[in-house]
Amino acid sequence: MFSKKKNTSKMDAEQRELYENARKRTLQKKRLFQHFIVFLSVSILAIVLNVVIGFKEELLILGYNWFVWIVLIWGFIFLIHFFNVFLVNTFMGKEWQAKQIEKLVAKQKEKIAKLQQQVEEDHPLPEKNVNQKIGDNTTNERFKPIAPDNPNQTHNH
Structure with a gap:
């Protein structure tokens, strides 16, 4: 009456697993969306810094402005995440x-x-001898109890 055991059925375990999968999947999508927002914000900030404000306009990497490389590399990383x-x-x-x-x-x-199968072929178990009888004296002789010579004799310890 006081100790109630909670019966967790198979259905409960399946429901818990489905919930966990849905939670993990939702978290993955949330992180992807956050990644996109940060990517978009940093890309806009880099473009504004370089084009509008003129920050490091003279810095060209392989003939392109630095913000182009930031957007391309980060965009590639975002695509991998997606x-x-x-x-x-x-x-x-x-x-x-x-x-x-x-x-x-x-x-x-x-x-x-x-x-x-290989072990059984290489090392077969010994077979029992069918001719040997269970009550045979040859096998049971060593297990016979030792009777004292004089039944009235007692042991003194």
């Missing part, structure tokens, strides 16, 4: 991971079965 969130996670998500685990487990079981 592909990771929307493409890689979709193709290599939870289901893909479960399939890969199943394949590896199957391979390991197959290897273990082959090794077990």
